[in-house]
Amino acid sequence: xxxxxxxxxxxxxxxxxxxxxxxxxxxxxxxxxxxxxxxxxxxxxxxxxxxxxxxxxxxxxxxxxxxxxxxxxxxxxxxxxxxxxxxxxxxxxxxxxxxxxxxxxxxxxxxxxxxxxxxxxxxxxxxxxxxxxxxxxxxxxxxxxxxxxxxxxxxxxxxxxxxxxxxxxxxxxxxxxxxxxxxxxxxxxxxxxxxxxxxxxxxxxxxxxxxxxxxxxxxxxxxxxxxxxxxxxxxxxxxx
Ligand SMILES: C[S@@+](CC[C@H](N)C(=O)[O-])C[C@H]1O[C@@H](n2cnc3c(N)ncnc32)[C@H](O)[C@@H]1O
Numbered sequence: 728x729x730x731x732x733x734x735x736x737x738x739x740x741x742x743x744x745x746x747x748x749x750x751x752x753x754x755x756x757x758x759x760x761x762x763x764x765x766x767x768x769x770x771x772x773x774x775x776x777x778x779x780x781x782x783x784x785x786x787x788x789x790x791x792x793x794x795x796x797x798x799x800x801x802x803x804x805x806x807x808x809x810x811x812x813x814x815x816x817x818x819x820x821x822x823x824x825x826x827x828x829x830x831x832x833x834x835x836x837x838x839x840x841x842x843x844x845x846x847x848x849x850x851x852x853x854x855x856x857x858x859x860x861x862x863x864x865x866x867x868x869x870x871x872x873x874x875x876x877x878x879x880x881x882x883x884x885x886x887x888x889x890x891x892x893x894x895x896x897x898x899x900x901x902x903x904x905x906x907x908x909x910x911x912x913x914x915x916x917x918x919x920x921x922x923x924x925x926x927x928x929x930x931x932x933x934x935x936x937x938x939x940x941x942x943x944x945x946x947x948x949x950x951x952x953x954x955x956x957x958x959x960x961x962x963x964x965x966x967x
Pocket of ligand 1 (some may be wrong): 761793823824825827828829830854855856857870900902903925926928929930931949950951952953
């Protein structure tokens with residue numbers, strides 16, 4: 728909040744036609760009257776295979792296709808920032824959750840670099856969607872020596888299947904709203920459906936938080952997150 732209040736300019740990503748964007752709605756809800764400059768972005772998510780079949784599955788970042796419409800929109804947004812930064816303005820960019828987790832922000836910084844703009848960049852940690860869902864659903868994410876995989880399921884649950892190999896691993900699924908029925912079926916196959924939770928539109932109008940088992944019949948929106956806790960330990964102590 729202090730960063731936003733202290734900034735000379737607050738900018739927020741919007742998709743063409745979407746006014747205001749989600750991030751802007753969140754900050755103006757917290758700080759009514761805050762002036763926000765909109766930057767239009769093409770938010771079409773990359774495929775899980777990456778734009779050229781070899782990416783990381785992020786929707787932003789410097790790993791994307793540097794020739795596609797998304798990259799072009801990052802460059803266009805960066806160009807808008809140039810005169811403000813050249814004038815010495817302290818510009819704050821708002822994004823959903825944490826700016827270092829699947830955010831548009833790194834791609835914007837990368838585009839500035841490609842324009843030859845060098846400015847100090849700092850990020851403020853945000854609460855990720857999965858941390859928010861854990862709190863709202865009363866789900867413990869990790870304990871003891873357990874580990875966590877954060878995977879995407881834009882094109883289907885392939886990465887979820889990989890992560891489920893380790894029963895001690897919590898699995899968080901982003902970008903899998905369209906594939907909720909397939910994700911639920913996969914979890915049922917692995918005996919991991921019980922305890923899994925779905926959070927859609929967290930903190931936004933239309934929010935729903937519910938056991939995945941009860942939501943398995945229909946797809947959810949892009950803003951949906953699934954948490955799959957580790958498999959419960961067996962009473963006999965056998966390997967799972
Ligand atoms: C581009 S990533 C943004 C992640 C964000 N930077 C974070 O720290 O959580 C978009 C994915 O994050 C998750 N997500 C972001 N906002 C959400 C929300 N309000 N409710 C549920 N899931 C959300 C969804 O899985 C969505 O597909």
